Amino acid sequence: MKQLITLTFFLLTFTAFAQKPCEYSANVSDSIGTYKITNEYLVSEKNFGGTSSYVFLSLAQTDGLPTLNLQVIQKSKDFIKANCFDKNSKVFLQLENGKIITLIHVNQENCGTLIRDDKGFDNRVNTGYFMFLKDNFEELKKSPVSIMRIKYLTDVEDYIVRPDLTSELNGKVYHPNTYFIDNIRCVE
Secondary structure: OHHHHHHHHHHHHHHHOOOOOOOEEEEEEOOOOEEEEEOOEEEEEEEEOOEEEEEEEEEEEEOOEEEEEEEEEEEEOOOOOOOOEOOOOEEEEEEOOOOEEEEEEOOOOEOOEEEEOOOOOEEEEEEEEEEOOOOHHHHHHHOOEEEEEEEOOOOEEEEEOOOOEEOOOOOOEEOHHHHHHHHHHHHO
């Protein structure tokens, strides 16, 4: 009986700590190389006064080089200023253990695309690609993120990264502060 209780406890503990399999929106290997990218994940959502802003992250690996893909979507009936990514743009991640991780933007200027929808809203979609420094991986696996700072060409924006985020957009519950802990293994 004692062995049965121990076995049951072991199995319950094992399933509680089991990692979810990696889900990719693309996973391609051919004669040119390999490319895989995780599904986009909502880490910030702001809705105030008819203006909405969403920040999505995904992790990619191109021929063994891991990158962070960051997409900012803004929606408003008012003017939306362009925040451009350039060679000096960075993403800073402050971890709950106090350490700060810096990701460097690839040298590709991008000010996003402005799209007007049929309801009269302007939508700006801006995507940036950031490279990890070699020693960043280990820290991101250990500690949740508390604050994310995005340095654009002419502006800086800070985002509080919450443990739980229930999206008004789709009603799903996200856990943005543990995004890297849960997913960085998918691009190692």
